[in-house]
Amino acid sequence: xxxxxxxxxxxxxxxxxxxxxxxxxxxxxxxxxxxxxxxxxxxxxxxxxxxxxxxxxxxxxxxxxxxxxxxxxxxxxxxxxxxxxxxxxxxxxxxxxxxxxxxxxxxxxxxxxxxxxxxxxxxxxxxxxxxxxxxxxxxxxxxxxxxxxxxxxxxxxxxxxxxxxxxxxxxxxxxxxxxxxxxxxxxxxxxxx
Amino acid sequence: xxxxxxxxxxxxxxxxxxxxxxxxxxxxxxxxxxxxxxxxxxxxxxxxxxxxxxxxxxxxxxxxxxxxxxxxxxxxxxxxxxxxxxxxxxxxxxxxxxxxxxxxxxxxxxxxxxxxxxxxxxxxxxxxxxxxxxxxxxxxxxxxxxxxxxxxxxxxxxxxxxxxxxxxxxxxxxxxxxxxxxxxxxxxxxxxxxxxxxxxxxxxxxxxxxxxxxxxxxxxxxxxxxxxxxxxxxxxxxxxxxxxxxxxxxxxxxxxxxxxxxxxxxxxxxxxxxxxxxxxxxxxxxxxxxxxxxxxxxxxxxxxxxxxxxxxxxxxxxxxxxxxxx
Numbered sequence: 001x002x003x004x005x006x007x008x009x010x011x012x013x014x015x016x017x018x019x020x021x022x023x024x025x026x027x028x029x030x031x032x033x034x035x036x037x038x039x040x041x042x043x044x045x046x047x048x049x050x051x052x053x054x055x056x057x058x059x060x061x062x063x064x065x066x067x068x069x070x071x072x073x074x075x076x077x078x079x080x081x082x083x084x085x086x087x088x089x090x091x092x093x094x095x096x097x098x099x100x101x102x103x104x105x106x107x108x109x110x111x112x113x114x115x116x117x118x119x120x121x122x123x124x125x126x127x128x129x130x131x132x133x134x135x136x137x138x139x140x141x142x143x144x145x146x147x148x149x150x151x152x153x154x155x156x157x158x159x160x161x162x163x164x165x166x167x168x169x170x171x172x173x174x175x176x177x178x179x180x181x182x183x184x185x186x187x188x189x190x191x192x193x
Numbered sequence: 194x195x196x197x198x199x200x201x202x203x204x205x206x207x208x209x210x211x212x213x214x215x216x217x218x219x220x221x222x223x224x225x226x227x228x229x230x231x232x233x234x235x236x237x238x239x240x241x242x243x244x245x246x247x248x249x250x251x252x253x254x255x256x257x258x259x260x261x262x263x264x265x266x267x268x269x270x271x272x273x274x275x276x277x278x279x280x281x282x283x284x285x286x287x288x289x290x291x292x293x294x295x296x297x298x299x300x301x302x303x304x305x306x307x308x309x310x311x312x313x314x315x316x317x318x319x320x321x322x323x324x325x326x327x328x329x330x331x332x333x334x335x336x337x338x339x340x341x342x343x344x345x346x347x348x349x350x351x352x353x354x355x356x357x358x359x360x361x362x363x364x365x366x367x368x369x370x371x372x373x374x375x376x377x378x379x380x381x382x383x384x385x386x387x388x389x390x391x392x393x394x395x396x397x398x399x400x401x402x403x404x405x406x407x408x409x410x411x412x413x414x415x416x417x418x419x420x421x422x423x424x425x426x427x428x429x430x431x432x433x434x435x436x437x438x439x440x441x442x443x444x445x446x447x448x449x450x451x452x453x454x455x456x457x458x459x460x461x462x463x464x465x466x467x468x469x470x471x472x473x474x475x476x477x478x479x480x481x482x483x484x485x486x487x488x489x490x491x492x493x494x495x496x497x498x499x500x501x502x503x504x505x506x507x508x509x510x511x512x513x514x515x516x517x518x519x
Contacts, residue, residue, distance in 0.1 A: 139300070146305075
């Protein structure tokens with residue numbers, strides 16, 4: 001009886017420690033899961049930006065065949081594309097991609113004047129791909145921001161903030177649109193078929 | 194997301210309900226199959242039950258448990274293929290319809306799930322559904338009629354609604370409901386036919402049975418009990434579908450579609466077009482109706498407000514989405 005009583009505090013103590021450790025592990029794994037989600041979402045943005053870069057040479061070639069006078073606009077698109085491909089760092093990348101978006105919008109306005117081009121099946125296919133790519137980029141950004149918001153909330157919330165501090169989980173930045181682009185997106189013309 | 198309920202909570206609830214459904218199905222079919230085989234035994238050989246042996250019944254029950262376990266496994270891992278097949282959906286490639294494929298991939302990116310394969314149902318009625326066991330094993334299907342009549346934005350709205358069902362694991366519960374409840378319906382049907390057949394057989398051999406004595410009485414009582422259970426069961430099954438389907442799910446998927454696309458006009462436009470559609474979707478039936486974007490059985494769709502409807506009325510869905518425009 002006495003022997004059993006001396007063991008009891010030990011059992012309770014070890015049990016409590018085990019429970020705490022398990023709890024910490026589950027919070028830690030939850031944070032890792034959210035961080036991985038954020039990283040995946042970021043790489044998804046990269047994938048879609050790359051998709052747009054790959055699309056442009058083809059698009060420019062097709063437009064050139066019908067609208068050779070629009071050399072200036074086409075040059076701008078190619079330059080913006082090359083700048084975006086070579087951009088390094090988030091800030092530079094965001095700036096270059098925004099410039100590319102603007103150049104492409106300009107091109108799409110210009111081609112309105114060429115009915116033959118718009119009737120070209122190859123061009124229509126490319127236009128659909130471009131519309132889709134623009135959507136993909138903005139959806140990928142949107143998803144990244146959603147996931148980052150969840151992750152950043154977990155970093156600040158009790159008790160996960162203690163674990164996050166212990167293991168130095170870094171907060172992530174949102175992918176911001178600049179003010180000018182926000183205005184553009186709000187009134188962006190929808191491409192309809 | 195609405196209030197305090199995140200989509201993670203929805204996923205947890207759907208997984209829990211799915212597990213409950215599978216457990217309930219296994220329990221029920223094990224009991225039903227055991228009872229059924231005992232009934233057959235009693236009818237086929239009235240004397241057999243005179244030598245009733247619990248070990249024999251145990252073996253029957255184990256076999257029945259194995260069969261229901263197998264059906265449940267098939268429902269979970271092959272149910273999507275089965276439902277796509279009975280709906281007459283065939284897979285299409287990106288080359289067949291680049292725009293449809295693009296739209297599905299776009300909203301999958303917005304929801305953060307892998308893009309599901311796309312199926313086409315060759316029917317001019319306007320409808321769509323999603324199925325599968327989780328976002329990694331899912332598919333979306335759309336009828337030719339809906340595909341042709343929607344603009345790109347409207348198509349995006351409909352696909353976002355279906356992708357919302359995939360992300361929330363609604364598809365798992367809906368698929369299990371369709372396949373498992375369908376299986377029970379078939380079982381019940383077979384049994385009712387057997388009862389009728391047995392009724393004829395018994396009336397013709399009544400004189401003989403009178404002589405053979407107590408053994409056959411046990412069989413008759415067993416069959417009677419099962420018949421009563423079945424009679425009670427049918428409305429309960431309908432009730433289960435009602436409880437699980439819950440029309441909130443459709444409103445929520447509509448709202449999630451707007452959240453994903455940031456464009457309430459897409460799904461609104463699609464619903465407005467669907468409100469005027471009177472074409473009947475031939476491949477749908479009462480067992481699969483709850484999976485679809487709008488109720489495929491038009492005569493039920495008209496009475497959408499009744500408590501037995503699997504879908505909320507389209508007008509009400511439109512009204513709720515319009516509130517988002519203000």
